[in-house]
Amino acid sequence: MIRELTEGDYDMSIEASDWRFSAVICGMKKYFTYYDSSKYEINKDCLLFNTNDITEKKFLMFIEKYYQDEMHHIIIESMINCDEITEEIIKAVNEKLGANKILQDTFKGIKFDGKNKEEILEKIDKNRLDIISNTFKNKKKLYRNYCNTNCLFSDEQTTCRLLGYSIDTGKKGKSISYNFDNNKMDTTDTKYFDFIPLAFTGDNESFFINDNSDLEGLISSNNLLKMKIQEQLKLDKKNSPRSTLFYSIIESTDFIDFDVEVIQKDIDKGFFETLFIRKESIAILKELDNYVDYQALNVSYKLNENNYINVIKEVMNSILNQVFLDNLIEMFIKNNRSYIASQLIKINLLIRKGGETMRRLMNEARDCANEVNKSIPDNKINSYKQKLISAIIFKDKDRACQILLQLSNYSKVKFDFAYSLFDNFDKNKDLIYTFVNALGHASSSDRNKGGNNNE
Numbered sequence: 001m002i003r004e005l006t007e008g009d010y011d012m013s014i015e016a017s018d019w020r021f022s023a024v025i026c027g028m029k030k031y032f033t034y035y036d037s038s039k040y041e042i043n044k045d046c047l048l049f050n051t052n053d054i055t056e057k058k059f060l061m062f063i064e065k066y067y068q069d070e071m072h073h074i075i076i077e078s079m080i081n082c083d084e085i086t087e088e089i090i091k092a093v094n095e096k097l098g099a100n101k102i103l104q105d106t107f108k109g110i111k112f113d114g115k116n117k118e119e120i121l122e123k124i125d126k127n128r129l130d131i132i133s134n135t136f137k138n139k140k141k142l143y144r145n146y147c148n149t150n151c152l153f154s155d156e157q158t159t160c161r162l163l164g165y166s167i168d169t170g171k172k173g174k175s176i177s178y179n180f181d182n183n184k185m186d187t188t189d190t191k192y193f194d195f196i197p198l199a200f201t202g203d204n205e206s207f208f209i210n211d212n213s214d215l216e217g218l219i220s221s222n223n224l225l226k227m228k229i230q231e232q233l234k235l236d237k238k239n240s241p242r243s244t245l246f247y248s249i250i251e252s253t254d255f256i257d258f259d260v261e262v263i264q265k266d267i268d269k270g271f272f273e274t275l276f277i278r279k280e281s282i283a284i285l286k287e288l289d290n291y292v293d294y295q296a297l298n299v300s301y302k303l304n305e306n307n308y309i310n311v312i313k314e315v316m317n318s319i320l321n322q323v324f325l326d327n328l329i330e331m332f333i334k335n336n337r338s339y340i341a342s343q344l345i346k347i348n349l350l351i352r353k354g355g356e357t358m359r360r361l362m363n364e365a366r367d368c369a370n371e372v373n374k375s376i377p378d379n380k381i382n383s384y385k386q387k388l389i390s391a392i393i394f395k396d397k398d399r400a401c402q403i404l405l406q407l408s409n410y411s412k413v414k415f416d417f418a419y420s421l422f423d424n425f426d427k428n429k430d431l432i433y434t435f436v437n438a439l440g441h442a443s444s445s446d447r448n449k450g451g452n453n454n455e
Contacts, residue, residue: 002190010041010048016218019210019263019274020162020188020196026208026222027195028054034062044214056153059194060132066198070139072099073124073131080121085114093120102127102134141204145267146197157189162196164271200265201226202241210261224248243298243312249277249285281319284350292346296339301331311340315347324348326429333437334389341437349430362434365417369438375411378440384410385439392432397425400432 001017016022025047032040032049035058040049068074076096079089093112097120098104106127112120124131137143137152151161159165165187199222200206211221228248229241245262260282262275277285288294297315300308311328318325325348332341349358373381384407391400401422408415417435420428 002192005048008048010050012051013046013048014192015046016215019208019261020160020193022210022218023196023199023208023263024190024192025215026219027198028192029219030066030198031059031062031195034065042215042219044216047215057129060129060136063136064128064132067136067142070142071132071135072096072103073128073135077121077124080112080117085117090114100135100138102131102138106131141206141267143194143197145206145265146200147193151189152194153191155191159187160189161193162272200263201229202265204267205241206265206267207241207245208263210263213258246312246316247294249282275320277320280322284319284347287350288347291350292343294343296343299340315344318351319347322351324351329433330389330393333433334393336440338437341433345430345433345437348433352427352430354430358428358430361417361420361428361431365415365431365435366438368413368415368417369435371413372407372411372439375413380410381440385436388432388436388439392436401425404432404435 001015001021003013003015005011005013014021014025014028016025025042028040028047028049029042031054037053039053040047042048064071064074073096076093079093079096082089090112096103097107097110097112106123107120110116110119110123133152135142137149143149143152146163147161148163151157154161200208201222207225209218209221209225211218225245225248229244232244232247249260259279260277262277264273264275266273294312294315297311299311301311302308309328314328315325317323318328325344329341329344329348332338332344345362349362352358354362384403387403388400388407391397391403401418404415404418404421408418415435417431421431425432
């Protein structure tokens with residue numbers, strides 16, 4: 001919520017009344033920090049500032065610095081200021097001169113030949129603000145990913161400028177449904193929503209943690225997420241912002257004892273999504289740090305020629321929504337990825353709230369499988385394993401129990417854990433997952449704790 005002030009040192013106040021205003025505060029904090037300004041104040045509930053400290057020019061110069069890796073003209077300046085201009089650099093500069101429409105218009109009829117450095121730099125300086133503004137506004141992962149591009153720098157609109165909250169009145173017939181009730185939509189808008197993209201961290205998938213117990217905590221949580229993502233990308237460029245968010249929350253659970261709201265923006269979706277991380281899910285995440293090798297789950301598993309499944313994304317969604325991982329576990333057991341399956345089974349146990357008794361029974365099931373592995377030939381092990389997998393996948397509980405009895409009789413190994421399955425198969429399903437997963441021998445890639453990021 002925004003309020004104009006008539007007394008005191010400041011003329012404007014922004015209160016974190018919902019996630020949008022929380023995000024504005026985070027974005028504006030970065031702006032004021034960039035200018036090393038002391039002319040603002042953050043208390044527990046709101047940000048206080050003076051409106052004349054925010055100008056379009058200052059905002060754009062800040063944007064140029066904050067998103068410098070996304071600014072083609074900054075890359076051009078860096079390349080042509082090299083001590084030695086090579087043919088490769090000349091080629092790269094000319095490619096960048098046509099990288100987007102504003103640069104095409106600015107450098108129409110001009111090519112870099114290695115000798116006209118000053119002409120190029122002068123053109124950039126003369127058109128710098130227009131280049132920054134158009135790049136920020138139209139680049140898919142910047143302003144365009146979050147807001148209606150027609151609204152940048154505009155004053156308060158009749159509908160909210162954020163995607164999913166806005167109505168394009170110029171295309172009203174196509175953008176809203178029949179009998180649409182505008183009164184039921186939150187149309188609150190302010191020019192300060194232009195700061196919201198700065199609050200999100202990520203790439204094609206970006207996140208904002210609305211941990212607004214107090215504003216300092218809100219800002220710290222999002223700064224920590226940004227730092228973690230940058231660290232993870234330096235270590236492995238294949239790490240996704242979602243997996244880093246997952247790891248960051250796991251590593252921060254000792255300091256979180258309340259529900260947390262995470263706002264998500266997928267670059268391919270024209271709206272924002274909300275993830276609620278509730279206390280029950282936080283309790284599970286806290287257990288993961290000591291009980292599960294969750295790094296092994298950071299893989300994209302190939303389902304067929306065109307489709308992959310992001311394992312860490314599925315795991316996170318299951319934990320947040322308290323949904324069992326049965327289908328994912330069955331898929332990895334079927335494909336002999338026993339290490340990943342074993343980690344998923346552990347998470348399933350946490351979601352089911354199985355406790356120490358179930359952990360003991362799962363250890364017994366694993367021990368029984370190891371005894372079977374020693375007692376009968378490999379071809380028989382594989383035969384029984386495939387029969388059990390088939391019965392599990394087709395939800396034939398009676399058949400699965402019969403096969404367990406047959407295998408126990410054939411191998412002369414007593415399956416004490418199986419009595420819990422006979423009593424309540426669905427409640428104790430992780431026992432048969434553990435047993436079947438331990439039958440036979442893991443593949444070489446599985447012994448390497450999960451294999452590659454893309455399999």
